[in-house]
Amino acid sequence: xxxxxxxxxxxxxxxxxxxxxxxxxxxxxxxxxxxxxxxxxxxxxxxxxxxxxxxxxxxxxxxxxxxxxxxxxxxxxxxxxxxxxxxxxxxxxxxxxxxxxxxxxxxxxxxxxxxxxxxxxxxxxxxxxxxxxxxxxxxxxxxxxxxxxxxxxxxxxxxxxxxxxxxxxxxxxxxxxxxxxxxxxxxxxxxxxxxxxxxxxxxxxxxxxxxxxxxxxxxxxxxxxxxxxxxxxxxxxxxxxxxxxxxxxxxxxxxxxxxxxxxxxxxxxxxxxxxxxxxxxxxxxxxxxxxxxxxxxxxxxxxxxxxxxxxxxxxxxxxxxxxxx
Amino acid sequence: xxxxxxxxxxxxxxxxxxxxxxxxxxxxxxxxxxxxxxxxxxxxxxxxxxxxxxxxxxxxxxxxxxxxxxxxxxxxxxxxxxxxxxxxxxxxxxxxxxxxxxxxxxxxxxxxxxxxxxxxxxxxxxxxxxxxxxxxxxxxxxxxxxxxxxxxxxxxxxxxxxxxxxxxxxxxxxxxxxxxxxxxxxxxxxxxxxxxxxxxxxxxxxxxxxxxxxxxxxxxxxxxxxxxxxxxxxxxxxxxxxxxxxxxxxxxxxxxxxxxxxxxxxxxxxxxxxxxx
Numbered sequence: 055x056x057x058x059x060x061x062x063x064x065x066x067x068x069x070x071x072x073x074x075x076x077x078x079x080x081x082x083x084x085x086x087x088x089x090x091x092x093x094x095x096x097x098x099x100x101x102x103x104x105x106x107x108x109x110x111x112x113x114x115x116x117x118x119x120x121x122x123x124x125x126x127x128x129x130x131x132x133x134x135x136x137x138x139x140x141x142x143x144x145x146x147x148x149x150x151x152x153x154x155x156x157x158x159x160x161x162x163x164x165x166x167x168x169x170x171x172x173x174x175x176x177x178x179x180x181x182x183x184x185x186x187x188x189x190x191x192x193x194x195x196x197x198x199x200x201x202x203x204x205x206x207x208x209x210x211x212x213x214x215x216x217x218x219x220x221x222x223x224x225x226x227x228x229x230x231x232x233x234x235x236x237x238x239x240x241x242x243x244x245x246x247x248x249x250x251x252x253x254x255x256x257x258x259x260x261x262x263x264x265x266x267x268x269x270x271x272x273x274x275x276x277x278x279x280x281x282x283x284x285x286x287x288x289x290x291x292x293x294x295x296x297x298x299x300x301x302x303x304x305x306x307x308x309x310x311x312x313x314x315x316x317x318x319x320x321x322x323x324x325x326x327x328x329x330x331x332x333x334x335x336x337x338x339x340x341x342x343x344x345x346x347x348x349x350x351x352x353x354x355x356x357x358x359x360x361x362x363x364x365x366x367x368x369x370x371x372x373x374x375x376x377x378x379x
Numbered sequence: 380x381x382x383x384x385x386x387x388x389x390x391x392x393x394x395x396x397x398x399x400x401x402x403x404x405x406x407x408x409x410x411x412x413x414x415x416x417x418x419x420x421x422x423x424x425x426x427x428x429x430x431x432x433x434x435x436x437x438x439x440x441x442x443x444x445x446x447x448x449x450x451x452x453x454x455x456x457x458x459x460x461x462x463x464x465x466x467x468x469x470x471x472x473x474x475x476x477x478x479x480x481x482x483x484x485x486x487x488x489x490x491x492x493x494x495x496x497x498x499x500x501x502x503x504x505x506x507x508x509x510x511x512x513x514x515x516x517x518x519x520x521x522x523x524x525x526x527x528x529x530x531x532x533x534x535x536x537x538x539x540x541x542x543x544x545x546x547x548x549x550x551x552x553x554x555x556x557x558x559x560x561x562x563x564x565x566x567x568x569x570x571x572x573x574x575x576x577x578x579x580x581x582x583x584x585x586x587x588x589x590x591x592x593x594x595x596x597x598x599x600x601x602x603x604x605x606x607x608x609x610x611x612x613x614x615x616x617x618x619x620x621x622x623x624x625x626x627x628x629x630x631x632x633x634x635x636x637x638x639x640x641x642x643x644x645x646x647x648x649x650x651x652x653x654x655x656x
Contacts, residue, residue, distance in 0.1 A: 071493060071496055074493055075497065082505060082506075082509050083509075085509060085510070086509045086510075195633065195636065195637070196629070196633065198636060199581070199585075199628075199629045199632035199633040199636055200625075200628075200629050201585055201588055201589060201592070201604070201607075201625060201628050201629075202589070203589065203592050203607065204607060204621070204624075204625035204628065204629075207607065207611060207614055207621050207625075208621075208622070208625070210614060211614055211618050211621075215614070215615050309495075312495075312496070312497070312498035312499060312501075313498070313499065313500065315498045315501065316498045316499060316500025316501050317500065319500065319501065319504065319593070320500075320589055320592065320593070323593065324611070334501075334504065335593060338504070338508055338593060338594060338595065339594065341508075343508070343509065346504070346505060346508055347505065349501070350498075350501050350502070350504075350505045353498050353501050354496065354497050354498060354501070357496060357497075357498050358496060361496070
């Protein structure tokens with residue numbers, strides 16, 4: 055019951071946050087230099103006088119400010135994100151078409167980076183002070199300083215251009231018309247480089263965090279007790295230390311979901327991955343502000359949803375959290 | 380404290396690297412008086428073939444070495460100024476929230492949480508795109524997405540310091556609340572802020588390079604991210620155009636991270652003994 059109420063209040067908070075972002079979007083549209091109607095129509099000369107007049111009327115730009123705001127926010131609540139004059143379709147439809155690719159990419163990258171990060175962090179903490187630990191920590195430090203998009207480009211250079219192992223761009227082989235398992239394998243092949251390069255930075259973050267957390271927990275009294283009981287090093291690490299050390303890592307991973315979604319803009323740009331990040335990049339050049347703001351609010355919604363899921367998973371994994379609050 | 384910092388090999392490597400980058404940024408106009416945009420040789424000159432242009436030329440025949448040197452100016456400037464602006468937002472907000480508590484705390488923290496929920500790179504893109512790409516909008520956008528952790532840190536530090544006895548002593552001495560906050564409490568929170576700031580400069584440099592990679596850089600300033608973005612389409616034929624700027628970014632960011640960690644270990648020795656990552 056407590057969990058239920060907590061989740062409900064969490065959802066209420068999420069809705070409020072989204073509303074606030076919608077208001078923020080509205081002010082940003084009005085802050086853009088120039089007439090909002092022209093801004094909405096895109097600056098590329100796509101709009102003639104008549105269209106701009108229509109837009110003015112539709113968004114009530116001739117009405118008081120608060121009416122405009124109300125109309126805008128009400129529209130977003132109904133998932134009306136406006137119209138992309140550049141692409142000639144509603145922004146919500148554009149985003150729905152592109153969302154699956156982004157979800158596949160970010161979720162794969164998330165699980166790869168979390169899995170590898172925890173595994174390497176545990177490995178490094180077990181060898182603390184030795185050469186292999188130093189090597190892992192140095193590598194993590196290096197990945198941590200590497201721009202995502204640069205790692206992606208270098209991966210293309212090495213694995214696609216020089217070695218020819220993996221495709222350099224796209225979601226699947228164009229014109230191959232694979233079906234069933236063959237298609238899944240084809241997509242998976244295209245997914246390898248984007249997911250790995252997007253995950254690299256976060257893997258470094260989770261690895262450092264896991265290592266630090268493992269070392270901290272291994273100083274605690276209950277670990278001494280386990281040792282005194284005569285348990286082996288590996289069993290203590292796995293059953294006693296890791297289970298306690300992993301909690302802060304999972305919290306951090308949940309909090310970093312936003313960064314992962316942001317990073318997807320860069321990865322999708324490099325790999326021509328047909329997701330909402332690539333859509334945002336394409337809209338930047340076209341100054342298609344409606345689409346840019348639409349992607350922005352949808353990615354914020356994704357992050358909020360992801361945080362709620364982490365929260366629920368967390369409550370299930372660690373019942374102490376529900377009891378404490 | 381300096382001794383502890385100086386005995387940290389990683390931190391010293393970071394200091395040396397950072398000094399080298401700063402030196403290059405300062406002497407760039409002397410080394411390459413023609414600026415980074417000047418065409419000097421035929422396009423796509425392969426690196427290490429002509430002594431005058433050791434890193435080759437780009438798609439328009441501009442000197443890559445000169446571009447790198449001028450790029451260092453932009454990276455350092457944006458990194459430093461945006462961090463300062465982020466501190467100017469985060470420190471007062473966190474300090475007031477932590478010191479006064481109650482409604483002020485509640486309001487400030489909701490505000491901070493809101494900004495932490497928004498995917499920060501996406502917000503930075505939106506801000507720069509709407510206010511047109513130039514150094515001011517880039518710096519402000521990066522500052523706006525990076526202040527929330529500062530506010531949280533300062534709030535936590537202030538909350539722990541304000542319960543200490545010397546604060547009670549200051550109250551008994553008749554000091555006003557704002558004065559206690561500024562002269563007694565805040566100076567005691569400086570060291571974690573310094574550590575965080577040095578890591579923030581590194582993150583800001585990465586953010587700036589990502590923005591200009593996407594074409595959201597200042598069109599009048601040569602930057603490393605712009606170089607990589609411009610060379611992206613010719614990666615098959617001219618790998619060095621993307622490779623060198625990336626190495627420059629890694630070196631600078633790594634140097635700042637190493638310094639930040641060194642400062643952290645030097646300022647909080649009780650933490651470093653636990654063998655932090």
